[in-house]
Amino acid sequence: MDKMKRAERMVAVMQILMSKPNRLIPLTILAERFGAAKSTISEDLLALKESLDSTGQGRLETVSGAAGGVRYIPEISQREAENFLQELAQQLSVKERILTGSFLYMTDLLYDPSILRPLGLIFAGAFQEKKPDVVVTIETKGIPLALVTAEALGIPMVIIRHGNKVTEGSAVSINYVSGSSKRIQSMSLGRRALESGKKVLLIDDFMKAGGTSLGMINLMQEFEVNVVGLGVLMESLTENEPKIVHHYLSLLQLMELDPVQGIAIVNPSPEFL
Amino acid sequence: MDKMKRAERMVAVMQILMSKPNRLIPLTILAERFGAAKSTISEDLLALKESLDSTGQGRLETVSGAAGGVRYIPEISQREAENFLQELAQQLSVKERILTGSFLYMTDLLYDPSILRPLGLIFAGAFQEKKPDVVVTIETKGIPLALVTAEALGIPMVIIRHGNKVTEGSAVSINYVSGSSKRIQSMSLGRRALESGKKVLLIDDFMKAGGTSLGMINLMQEFEVNVVGLGVLMESLTENEPKIVHHYLSLLQLMELDPVQGIAIVNPSPEFL
Numbered sequence: 001m002d003k004m005k006r007a008e009r010m011v012a013v014m015q016i017l018m019s020k021p022n023r024l025i026p027l028t029i030l031a032e033r034f035g036a037a038k039s040t041i042s043e044d045l046l047a048l049k050e051s052l053d054s055t056g057q058g059r060l061e062t063v064s065g066a067a068g069g070v071r072y073i074p075e076i077s078q079r080e081a082e083n084f085l086q087e088l089a090q091q092l093s094v095k096e097r098i099l100t101g102s103f104l105y106m107t108d109l110l111y112d113p114s115i116l117r118p119l120g121l122i123f124a125g126a127f128q129e130k131k132p133d134v135v136v137t138i139e140t141k142g143i144p145l146a147l148v149t150a151e152a153l154g155i156p157m158v159i160i161r162h163g164n165k166v167t168e169g170s171a172v173s174i175n176y177v178s179g180s181s182k183r184i185q186s187m188s189l190g191r192r193a194l195e196s197g198k199k200v201l202l203i204d205d206f207m208k209a210g211g212t213s214l215g216m217i218n219l220m221q222e223f224e225v226n227v228v229g230l231g232v233l234m235e236s237l238t239e240n241e242p243k244i245v246h247h248y249l250s251l252l253q254l255m256e257l258d259p260v261q262g263i264a265i266v267n268p269s270p271e272f273l
Numbered sequence: 274m275d276k277m278k279r280a281e282r283m284v285a286v287m288q289i290l291m292s293k294p295n296r297l298i299p300l301t302i303l304a305e306r307f308g309a310a311k312s313t314i315s316e317d318l319l320a321l322k323e324s325l326d327s328t329g330q331g332r333l334e335t336v337s338g339a340a341g342g343v344r345y346i347p348e349i350s351q352r353e354a355e356n357f358l359q360e361l362a363q364q365l366s367v368k369e370r371i372l373t374g375s376f377l378y379m380t381d382l383l384y385d386p387s388i389l390r391p392l393g394l395i396f397a398g399a400f401q402e403k404k405p406d407v408v409v410t411i412e413t414k415g416i417p418l419a420l421v422t423a424e425a426l427g428i429p430m431v432i433i434r435h436g437n438k439v440t441e442g443s444a445v446s447i448n449y450v451s452g453s454s455k456r457i458q459s460m461s462l463g464r465r466a467l468e469s470g471k472k473v474l475l476i477d478d479f480m481k482a483g484g485t486s487l488g489m490i491n492l493m494q495e496f497e498v499n500v501v502g503l504g505v506l507m508e509s510l511t512e513n514e515p516k517i518v519h520h521y522l523s524l525l526q527l528m529e530l531d532p533v534q535g536i537a538i539v540n541p542s543p544e545f546l
Contacts, residue, residue: 007280011324019330019347023387029461057292074292105441107466113434114296139413140432144420151386159384159413168378193380201440230377237411 009034010044010051017060017072022154026069032166045070056080074152076121085268089252092234095262097255104237104264110205111144111232114264119251120148123203123231126249127153132160133203134194138187138216145233146203153201160189160216168192172222176244187215189223196224207232210245217245234266277291282307283317283324286462290333290345295427299342329353347425349394357391358541362525364509373512375530377537383478383506384417392524393421395545396476396504399522400426403472403501407431407467411460411489418506419476426474433489434460439464445495449488460488462496469497480505481516490518507539 013030031038036191049060056077062070076084088109097105109115109228123145132153137146138160150157163186173188194200202216220227233245235250238257251272256265267273286303304311322333329350333345349357361382370378382388396418405426410419411433423430437446437459446461467473475489486503493500508516509522511530524545529538540546 007283008324008327010280012285012328014284015291015325015328015330018288020387020390026281047280048284051281051287054281055288066537094395099441103331103441105465107441107463108502111420111423111430113420113427113429114293140416140434143413143416144430147384147386147389147417147420150384151390154386155386156381157417159362159380161413164313165285168372168376168380190380192378243384268447 006044010035010048013041013044014048017070018058018074020073021058021074023153024063024069024071029069045270071154073154074121075125076118078143079121081118081125081168082268083252084273085272087123088115088265091266091268092233092252093264095264098257098259098262100259100265102255102259104234104257104266106205106234107141108123110141113148116148117146119145119233120150120152122251123149123201123249124152127229127231129202130201131199132228133198135201135203136160136216138162138195138212138221142205144202145205149201149203158189158193160187160219162187172219173217174215174222176211176218178211178215184225185215187219189219194223194225198225199228200225201234202230204230205233207235207243207248207250208239208247208250209241211243213248237268279317283307283321285319286314287321290343290494291331291347294345294347294424295330296340297336297344310470315351315454317495332490344427346427347388347394348398349391349398353397354391354395355541355545358395358524358545360389362539362541365525366537368537371530371532371537373532377507377527377539379478379507383414386421389417389421392418392506393423393425394525396422396474396522397425398406400502400504402472403474404472405501406471408474409433409467409489409493410476411485415476415478418478422474422476422491422504431462431466433460433492435460436504437461445492447488447492447495449484449491451484451488458488460492467498469494471498472501473498475500475503476505477503478506478518480508480518480521482514482522483521486518486521498522508542 027038027041030041046153052059058074099105134155135146135157136149146157169192170191171188173186175184175186178185200220232250234252236254250269251268253267255267298310299434300314303314327334331347381515407428408419408423408430419430441463444461446459448457448459451458473493503521505523507525509527523542526540526542528540529536
């Protein structure tokens, strides 16, 4: 009977921790909530950790001391990540997705929470060692991707706007050449959106030549922040031109896109094969 | 010993269900994963349900039959929602947030996953009875809010673009008058983004006169979908003009915004007091 109560409490503790991913929950809060001693909650957490080791879906991190507590860090296993990207690549490799101008239609997948969540976990897993303070993206299609990555890392997100329409106090704006349109465009970000010295992870949905990414990197220099990583969902390798940015992680690679023959080939990047 | 194994399995099952919110997981998958009989998993789920009743953070829904299984539905209790909105209103009621043009700076909060997650649960709780098939928003600031709402409801999201820059096949575009700028603007959405007959929940971050919301409603009529709800994070009540849309839910109300005196007053909407 006592054992059963323990199981119920463990489940309830687990649920509370998973509802607030990456947030440190003090042990005293849990102890009060369940009318249990802190030592009892500590034992529960040890047992929880063992359970979690078997699933590969995430882990508990305990911080000791007066300001201590426990937090749940969601994760995805390497094998699950590989399977997921393989499946996603197949879903994208269909001729019905070929759009005028040699683009691939992917917004239906890019805006679907059940697709986004694992993508966020994959990016978070790849960049967590760099300990970014904030995820930065540029509107519009990359926003959902950046948000799930920020959530998986437990950090906030910042959105760069196209043009110079920021109405939020003073803003910094720069010009850049988008690789796909070859036109000069501008992007801007409000001064108060980002503090100097922060470690920034850049996330975007698609990279062709890398012009937009380079623009984001240049804009970040204006804010005196430190870009610790750049992740894109898909890079295009259909043209033999070298990218103008280096040191980035793509999850998928567009290998071939032939509107005439109706051929679209997307593969997971070599890291995920 | 056997009891302990059960507790560990319950925790692991819980974690798997919470990692895929709103997704139906067949009992056979869980049974195979833990090398247990389906009847054993069923017993675990009954015990899990009881545990969850105590926290108010979410619940399990079981679907019987051949295509059956179990899904986790995240929730927020009414009291937690009220406390959260009360706190958010206080964070917004500071003079440092007053921007030129009588706007209130809120993007830092609107892009923060730890703020967004409860907001998504509150919207999901308010509209789940309408059984929406898709959440529709308009770029840019409403996107994160729409995404967390879609995730909490387990449905996809669609983003309307400003102007007519949709490059994704044929698109429908309409003109509308934004309440804040009083200028004629246009919004557009690709034909293939939304199927006719769907039930649509509209989500946006801010409503002044309601011009943008009305534009979205009109655009939805072009797609022959059924708008079953409209939710906005904040509505402005600073001017005595009536809104041009009715039947919407706002979570917060901007009561006063005086740049000269440096006064900003935000309250939770009466439903959450």
